[in-house]
Amino acid sequence: MNQDFSASRLQNTSRQEIRELVRAQLESLLRQRNYEGAKSLLVPVQAVDIAEAIEDLPESMQAIAFRLLSKEEAIEVYEYLPPNLQQEILTDFHRQDVLEIVESMSPDDRARLFDELPAKVVQKLLRQLSPTERDATNLLLGYKPDTAGRIMTPEYVSLKQNMTSAQALERIRTYAGGSETIYYLYVTDDARRLTGVLSLRELVLAPPDEKIENIMTRDFVFVHTDTDQEQVANTIKRYDFLALPVVDSEQRLVGIITVDDAIDVIEREVTEDIYTLGGLESGDDDYFQTNLFTVARRRVVWLLVLLITNTATHAVISSQEDVLDKVVALAAFIPLLIDTGGNVGAQSSTVVIRGLNTQEVVMGKAVNVVRRELIAGALLGVMLGVVVTVWAYIIQGNFPVALAVGTSLCAISLIASFAGAALPFLFRSFGLDPALMSAPFITTAVDVLGVLIYLNFARWILRL
Template sequence: MLDTTQDIQTQLEANQYEAVRAQLAPMQPADVAEIIDELPDTYQAVAFRLLPKDEAIEVYEHLPRRVQEALLAEFRQPEVLEIIDRMSPDDRAQLFEELPAKVVNRLLPALSPAEREATALLLGYPADSAGRIMTSEFVTLRQGWTAQQAIEHIRQVARRSETIYTLYVTDDSRRLLGAFSLRDLVVAPLEQPLREIMNPDVIYVYTETDQEEAARLIQRYDFIALPVVDSERRLVGIVTVDDLMDVIEAEVTEDIYTAGGVQPAKDDYFQVNLWTVVRRRVVWLLVLLVTNTATSAVIKGQEEVLTQVVVLAAFIPLLIDAGGNVGAQSSTVVIRGLNTEDLQPSAMVRIIRRETLAGSLLGLLLGLAVTLWAYLLQGDWGVALAVGSSLFAISVIASFAGSALPFLFKSLKFDPALMSAPFITTAVDVLGVLIYLNIARIILGI
């Protein structure tokens, strides 16, 4: 893709616009959007203007939000309105959500009445809800229709629909009665009524349902689309798998940022300014800095031991780092299980017991290895046994803390990914040093 982008940039610089059109014509909209995104800012609008009008709408929906906003600033008002008006309602609502309010206020009244109503409806639902990302462009059928009538109706509305592979049956009040696939319709006898084809046991979500829950249902049942209903079970939209894949990607990104102590945000992390990056990272780094002073206090309180056997200090980083790694492994699997709902709070005792046992076995293996290594380095079995025994105890504590704290913070309505890391680090550092120096005191008879 990089070579193609460079070729197109060279052609644009030489004003070879027909060559650019010919090169972009056979490409998929998503690939064209990627190329435009990679072009220098001065050429993005030029390349976009070279696209046929129908293809330009699809390409625009695939562009990153910052590029969409930049193109809006470049276009004349009629061009802007035509692009916005022909976007799918869910993509338009997502764009409006991130545009400045004054821009939205200028664009919204200029849309066609139907598109303005559809967009306002979506923007009225809570952020991160299924209602916010649903589209109203779907096919509805009546249960009294025959298969032939349904096929004729689909032919009339297919081009205006987001997808026709899943079809929904409603009554005169738009209440959802059933659903079936396009395949079911095609293989059915033409005279067969839809009530005999449809499956009345429909999986659906409400407009207020969280996007993550909708994504889990799509993933669990391998759906292409999921119907969205209001409080009276009237069908008001559908969410499609492509939109929910974006939701899943965003949620996973947020979890990764959170686990790393970086404040998550909706914008592109690599496009924000440096001071914003620093502000998002500094909070938890300060928390860790303050809490780790407890480790310094423990070491100062055990100065007598370290003074008599100075070599003990050399193994402190090894022990707390190893314990931190064990705790991080336990917390990672538990946090991921809670986020995907593979783990339920009712399984807490079993999971903590299992992870603590795993930590004990890991501690035993690591403790034996580090005991031999410490003896080879120092030639003192007392020091070696103190290091090995401490690593075993630290591994048990770390695995217990790593598995228990996410459950604790989940029950307190805190984000386990955000809260667990600093507390596990603090627990392992403080308790690890305390255990190590006290075990050394006992074994060495200090």
């Protein structure tokens, strides 16, 4: 109905008037930062009129108006723009003032207003950008951080399925200069949809007059622009690929991700994992380049969490103060119990968290893994318990105290192994990052239960 209405209106008003009307309203709405309104305004307008209205907007608004269009509209409008304006809009994508306007929108607004870009626009845009410029245009591109859209490159060779292998090789010879890899070749149809993949190896080994459609693989692996980069890297790793195609929601090819970029992703993700295990919040920036206040802020979070857990530990020790008051020598073994318990727990959680991250350990095996760790904890506990009883007796000379230390260490080792193995599974099943969540809870379990067990064993063994 909208279409009919605007078409009939078109017959009564001159095109020039409509264009001016739309332009004026659009400009006013954009100046008011009423993006929702601007988006609604454009819905009933014909693509050709939108194209001309955009042409007349101030430069800093052209790219933003274009990004408010739905994907289907954007494809059409783009086709109506004269080539120099197509170019200008793409250039605006990394103009500082344009980016500042977009930056001032709330992230939700941006996500709601910005539809996916047409494949053709993405390719043209990415092709003219250096990696640094590409980074700067991320806002207008609308791809979320750490997704395939952010790390893909447009530098690939695409072929048509009715080419012969000789024609394809000829095309590669002509266009290979701008391609990041020519070892994987991508076959697209007229609508830019990815229909097949073939390797240069297959092409070189094929007879010269063989059609591409007979050589290409139709059952290929691909990712979407919004696929998480870690999953992209894992896919490349699992299949030993040299590159992976990235498509939009309509299966149109928009870029590729090469194995060297996947290695960089693996490196960054591993650093993130290691930082999280080490109790540091990880950021996108380089730790050694970040200013020290940011560093302190990122580190203090974990340490403040420790305060909360230690409130419980403090309460437990305070409630048992009479035991310590009678045999103050018991206090000197608290560091050993806490250190050892913390380390046994860290050992178990390290292997489970690393296993979950490398997909070596799956959720379905949780019970098996936890049982294994429990048995390992028991073995460790017995070994340590015996050694520590002897050690405590030697350095302190009081056998009942030594026995209390040894037996509680055995129990703590069991608890720590269990908590270290079980908590990562628990947090993963809630959709939380096990590396981030496990350590504070393991510390609490070990400290609170450990001290409680120790002082009660002492009370009982020493008959206090």
